[in-house]
Amino acid sequence: MTLYKKNFLKMLDLSKEEVEEYLRVAALLKDKKRKGEVHDFLRGKNIALIFEKTSTRTRCAFEVAAADLGMHAVYLDPKSSQIGKKESIEDTAKVLGRMFDAIEYRGYGQEIVEALAKYSGVPTFNGLTNESHPTQILADLLTVREHFGKVEGLTLAYYGDARYNMGNSLMVGAAKMGMNFTACCPAKYFPDAALIEKCREIAKETGSVLRFEEDPAKGSVGADVIYTDVWVSMGEPPEVWEKRIADLSPYKVTGAVMARANKGAIFMHCLPAFHDLGTEIGREMKERFGLEDMEVTDEVFLGEQSVVFDEAENRLHTIKAVIACSLVKDGV
Helix, strand or coil: CCCCCCCECCHHHCCHHHHHHHHHHHHHHHHHHHHCCCCCCCCCCEEEEEECCCCCHHHHHHHHHHHHCCCEEEEECCCCCCECCCECHHHHHHHHHHHCCEEEEECCCHHHHHHHHHHHCCCEEEEECCCCCHHHHHHHHHHHHHHHCCCCCCEEEEECCCCCHHHHHHHHHHHHHCCEEEEECCHHHCCCHHHHHHHHHHHHHHCCCEEEECCHHHHCCCCCEEEECCCCCCCCCCCHHHHHHHHHHHHCECHHHHHHCCCCCEEEECCCCCCCCCCHHHHHHHHHHCCCCCCECHHHHCCCCECHHHHHHHHHHHHHHHHHHHHCCCCC
16 A cells, blocks of 8 residues: 555545555655654655635644645645636646645535646645635544553544534544444534445444534533534525524533533644634623623633644644655655
8 A cells, every 4th residue: 555646535435444554654754753753754845735715724734744744835825726717627737746745625616626736747636625625624533542552443423514524524434434323413514415325335434423402411421532613614695693593502512512521521723713702702702692602612622622733733743644644755
């Protein structure tokens, strides 16, 4: 098995063995980072970072990962490129492929990152699309393994809107790795039926059990990991807040939700999180709806079971592993 020159576009593309290799390399590079060991074995390489959606963790993780590996990174925001506006995705990809050794894309449709991979001829990495967020899932899996010593056989319960990139990717990642997965939300917020069916087929091979639960009191029972995300995805209009708050407030992760989980359960969130009034959106929701928090309480977010900042740090190490595995010919 080799990951050299492999694109990293969605979890469905990966075998369990490939995921294991990314996690092995991530743990290795994390150890080197903490020991202060230089690992700049990609000196002279260049990576284009295309961000049509802004980010804190993804941008910082890719830029620091590139720097640690000895690479030069060029950041392109929506104002810094003509991608899809004055120049087609295909033409842009062909140009960037002549100049860079790899491309990262964070933005909208999955078809865009797929086209960049198809036409650039260089390894292309998905930093987030509407449908998929595979770099986050690697960080999540590494975090779970660090806390439990394993992934297989554990149960992850996802509370909230499971229709988009995080719900989709967590379900696929869990199925691939033999982890049980529960989506806890109203039925209209369950993942796409076709994707569920694909994951059920994968689960037959790995032993994963997939559940879809509408009762918030039952979703966390037997869970080792409680996971949630913001209720409104980046790029959606502000008007959807009222509807999501009405539908999803019963699925807020509270102390009671955590108490029904297994002993030693952890809380995870891909961030940013609306757990207090420290954000503009949080203060706006306080004024409009009288809310002190949204998808998770401050008590849980800052509590002893929360590993959200371990998880955030692991974005760096797993992203570094993806880049290294794709560009180091003889492996890491």
